[in-house]
Amino acid sequence: MAEEKLNWNTLKKRSIDGIGGLVLAITQDYKTGEVLMTAFMNQEAFEKTLETGKVHYYSTSRNKIWLKGESSGNFQKVKELFVDCDMDALLLKIEQKGGACHEGYRSCFYRKNSKGVLKTIGEKLFNPNEVYKK
Amino acid sequence: MAEEKLNWNTLKKRSIDGIGGLVLAITQDYKTGEVLMTAFMNQEAFEKTLETGKVHYYSTSRNKIWLKGESSGNFQKVKELFVDCDMDALLLKIEQKGGACHEGYRSCFYRKNSKGVLKTIGEKLFNPNEVYKK
Numbered sequence: 001m002a003e004e005k006l007n008w009n010t011l012k013k014r015s016i017d018g019i020g021g022l023v024l025a026i027t028q029d030y031k032t033g034e035v036l037m038t039a040f041m042n043q044e045a046f047e048k049t050l051e052t053g054k055v056h057y058y059s060t061s062r063n064k065i066w067l068k069g070e071s072s073g074n075f076q077k078v079k080e081l082f083v084d085c086d087m088d089a090l091l092l093k094i095e096q097k098g099g100a101c102h103e104g105y106r107s108c109f110y111r112k113n114s115k116g117v118l119k120t121i122g123e124k125l126f127n128p129n130e131v132y133k134k
Numbered sequence: 135m136a137e138e139k140l141n142w143n144t145l146k147k148r149s150i151d152g153i154g155g156l157v158l159a160i161t162q163d164y165k166t167g168e169v170l171m172t173a174f175m176n177q178e179a180f181e182k183t184l185e186t187g188k189v190h191y192y193s194t195s196r197n198k199i200w201l202k203g204e205s206s207g208n209f210q211k212v213k214e215l216f217v218d219c220d221m222d223a224l225l226l227k228i229e230q231k232g233g234a235c236h237e238g239y240r241s242c243f244y245r246k247n248s249k250g251v252l253k254t255i256g257e258k259l260f261n262p263n264e265v266y267k268k
Contacts, residue, residue, distance in 0.1 A: 004245065004252040017149050026160055026169060033167025035160060038223050082243035083252060085235050089172050091243040101219050109216035109225040111138065118138040118217060 006081075008043045012088040016040055016060050023088055027055060027100065030079040030093035036100035037108040041090070053078050055092060072131045074098035099125040102132065140215075142177045146222040150174055150194050157222055161189060161234065164213040164227035170234035171242040175224070187212050189226060206265045208232035233259040236266065 004010075013021045022040040029036060041049065042058040045065050049056045055068045055076035069075030080093040101108040101122075110122025138144075147155045156174040163170060175183065176192040179199050183190045189202045189210035203209030214227040235242040235256075244256025 006245075006247045006250055006252050015149075015151050024158070024172060026172060028167075028169060033162075035162060035169065035225050038158060038160060038172075038218065081247040083245050083247065084172065084242040085237045085239075085244070086242070089242075091169050103219045105219075108218040108220070108223075110219070111140075111217050113140045113215040113217065116140055118140050 006083055008046055010087060011046070011083070012086060014088055019058075019060050019063070022058060022060075023090060025055070025057065025090045025092060027076055027092045027094050027096070029096055031095075034107055035109060036076075036094070036096055036106070046090075049078060049092075050081075055094060068100075069097065072098065072102075072126075074100065076100070102128060104128045104131075140217055142180055144221060145180070145217070146220060148222055153192075153194050153197070156192060156194075157224060159189070159191065159224045159226060161210055161226045161228050161230070163230055165229075168241055169243060170210075170228070170230055170240070180224075183212060183226075184215075189228060202234075203231065206232065206236075206260075208234065210234070236262060238262045238265075 011023050016022050021042055025041050026038045027036045039057040045056040045058045057066050059066045074097050077095040078092055079095060082091040099106050104124045104126045105122040106125055107122060110120055111118040112121045145157050150156050155176055159175050160172045161170045173191040179190040179192045191200050193200045208231045211229040212226055213229060216225040233240045238258045238260045239256035240259055241256055244254055245252040246255045
């Protein structure tokens with residue numbers, strides 16, 4: 001089998017809410033396996049993530065590249081990177097400093113469904129109002 | 135704090151490649167924590183998943199709802215369901231029968247990046263040509 005390469009050109013890009021040229025990224029704690037968050041990357045975010053070893057995303061709400069942790073200090077250090085069968089989604093096993101979620105939790109998936117009602121099961125690690133000074 | 139509900143109306147829908155009304159779903163092995171796949175759900179897929187306890191997706195390439203396992207027999211049984219802070223992504227902890235990936239692997243993330251080259255690290259569980267009879 002021919003050697004398969006991973007770079008921006010070999011990825012399949014998607015359009016999210018009308019913004020083209022994005023791939024999905026899922027981050028997972030490299031030790032515990034906890035899924036921490038999901039967001040999108042554009043070319044610059046993808047390439048900066050590989051170059052620096054720190055996860056960068058593209059914010060579809062703010063329309064800009066974003067180094068995760070730039071405001072909070074809660075950087076994500078890449079340990080391993082996987083790509084899915086369709087070449088349109090990345091799985092990054094990372095070392096997460098502090099909490100990944102802008103609401104102050106370790107994981108963005110801090111609420112569990114219980115028959116249509118959401119129960120908060122995550123522990124709050126920081127106060128977003130103190131960390132993200134508006 | 136008011137009780138937070140989870141249903142189709144409380145989710146934030148996104149447009150993927152021009153197809154509106156979708157939310158992202160990530161599935162993870164409920165025992166090992168292995169991330170198995172990611173795909174999208176429309177309202178019907180979301181509600182059928184809750185009703186039946188078996189994961190349904192919406193295929194953006196085939197433009198149709200899809201019960202995972204309907205061709206392969208590799209159904210995904212929901213154990214726990216989480217929603218993210220932005221209410222636009224779901225994390226489903228599931229019991230996976232066989233392999234989740236249509237290429238025959240346990241996880242769709244069966245290739246790992248090694249300096250720009252993809253190394254297959256997943257074990258092939260089935261032959262897709264035999265399972266998905268064309």
